[in-house]
Amino acid sequence: MLIAGIVVVCLVLLVLAFVFPRLSRGPENGGKRVMGVGSSGASKAPGRLGHWLAKPFSNASKAMGKSGETGRKGRSKLPF
Template sequence: MEWIMMVAGIIAVCAVLLVLAFLLPRLSRHPQNGAQRALGTGARAGGKAPGPVGRLFSRSFHSSSRAVGRSGSAGRKARGRMPF
């Protein structure tokens, strides 16, 4: 159950960042960096688990951090393509 809540939370953060980056491109950098910093901390903590379990825990946080970065980048990129 915790796993599902974590996935839902990451999806919510990505959606909020996408909208924020589209509406306020400059102001979206700080929340994006904060989310990526928090996920990086989780990845480092998960990586301390022994053996393959540590790689598994770390990988999920790394992929979530990458998704947050891509979401913010996509919002700013879409804003740049707008004709106005």
């Protein structure tokens, strides 16, 4: 369920960044903030378990950043 939600968020960010490059920064930062809270909460588990539980959240945050960046980069290459 978490993976499907992240995929949907990344697709929405990609389209939003392509259509409205400047307005896409707010939702992207908000999504990263939510993933950061989840990551910091999961990392409080003891030992390696904390690292393993926090990893999906940090990977999702990276995916959101790449998705927004790709949309803005694609928009910048258009001739108009």
